[in-house]
Amino acid sequence: MPDSKTEWRLYNAQIAAGSAIIHGSVHIRNGQIHAVEATGAAPPHAGSAELPSPDGRRHCPAIDADGGWLLPGFIDIHCHGGLGGDFMDASDTSYEQITRFHAAHGTTAMLATTVTASKPAIDKVLAAAASFRQEGSSKGARLLGAHLEGPFISPRWPGAQNPAYIAEPNTEWLKQWTAEYPDLIRIVTLAPEQPGASELIRFLKEKGIVASCGHTDASYDVITEAANSGLQHAVHTFNAMRGLHHREPGTAGAVLTLDDISTEVIADGHHVHAGAIRLLLRCKPLNKVILITDAISAAGLGDGSYELGGLPLSVKDGVARLQKDGSLAGSTLTMLSAFRFVIEHCGLSPLEASRLASANPALLLGMEEHLGTIASGKSADLVLLNRQLEHQATWVNGELAG
Incomplete structure (x- = not known):
């Protein structure tokens, strides 16, 4: 899986984004959340493991969450x-x-x-x-x-x-x-x-x-x-x-x-x-x-x-x-x-x-500007669970942990 040294996306997830759950993707860049998008399943093009970056200029590694939960x-x-x-x-x-x-x-x-x-x-x-x-x-x-x-x-x-x-x-x-x-x-x-x-x-x-x-x-x-x-x-x-x-x-x-x-x-x-x-x-x-x-x-x-x-x-x-x-x-x-x-x-x-x-x-703790929710500009501290709420992966500052 990608780490903070690469730009990457996770898609096809149920994302706990503030006050709502959205079905979409999260784009990570330099250990921070760059964008949160309501994109539905958004499969990779032609079965590849990459997706376009939000600016459309390049592709980056992608993870299919398979409809699982992406939480802060x-x-x-x-x-x-x-x-x-x-x-x-x-x-x-x-x-x-x-x-x-x-x-x-x-x-x-x-x-x-x-x-x-x-x-x-x-x-x-x-x-x-x-x-x-x-x-x-x-x-x-x-x-x-x-x-x-x-x-x-x-x-x-x-x-x-x-x-x-x-x-x-x-x-x-x-x-x-x-x-x-x-x-x-x-x-x-x-x-x-x-x-x-x-x-x-x-x-x-x-x-x-x-x-x-x-x-x-x-x-x-x-x-x-x-x-x-x-x-x-x-x-x-x-x-x-x-x-x-x-x-x-x-x-x-x-x-x-x-x-x-x-x-x-x-x-x-x-x-x-x-x-x-x-x-x-x-x-x-x-x-x-x-x-x-x-x-x-x-x-x-x-x-x-x-x-x-x-x-x-x-x-x-x-x-x-x-x-x-x-x-x-x-x-x-x-x-x-x-x-x-x-x-x-x-x-x-x-x-x-x-x-x-x-x-x-x-x-x-007074750290809500950087931690605790999934939003653009915050640290990429994330946990991915499957649909049965079983642990799949944890990222701290965009890097795999555990």
Whole structure:
């Protein structure tokens, strides 16, 4: 298949192009989308493997999508690892494993997500992520930056995070990290009820970093106040947070009812019931719901014994749980599986599911001008599925990945 060093076209595809599905072709030039055309099947002339370029002056290699789905590449803003690699390893080898594994399942961009750990351990992850983002992966998803999930969380809702490293929100740490690694940290997850959280949320807002609630015991009123100060997002909604009660709506109730807060959901059928995802979709504006994997190093490796943040866990039938108490411990999910789940079990169309997997995370990160949709001038980050929504190919910046 062609790469970014050649000009090429993909035709006879059902293209998720903004707010509509069109049957047509996409023309790629120099790693960018040059044109999107509604051309129907548009077979190559005389059975050749080439099609005219849009200006009609030359021919370029062509791929027949055979009526399959061409989608903007998936953007995973909450992923810990895959295929044996963990972002906490802070090594190029692990990062290459992770980004290539997820690219093979349609992910074209992602955030290196930490767990609750010591400051020196997080220092190493940020240094490694900054270096890897600069150098890039040869065949993997692009690394957009880092998501700090902890250590500023509630000891009442640690989930699969190591409670030994939970710390109160510390703005000085963020000042140091943002000075050393400008534009690297994209999301910080914290418990808004913890001392120092309000100051940190305001600092994050000033820096253009997404302040997110998660692993939190915050009440409805605390979340509302935090939203007024700059809280924008909620990680793995319904999981590791104070739940909905009719007399105290809790964190979940606030997230459901405050339109300005975007929400992640782990759509694997284990973390959140399909009915609860449908509830989320009814409560939130569609552009505020984001699919994530929360994948750990065990993703892609099958059942067995693993660890997360130094805590032993077991994977059985694809479900990861801590050995000490059975708590869910991340997932073995891919973005493609999450995409298919919300179509098959939650009533979304492929176009709507594509928004949750691509356009919405790009919007949250402020990268919608370059990523998240298929349009002229945007990066050629694409995933091709067949008519049965099975993976066929992934391109990052116009190059085959995975």
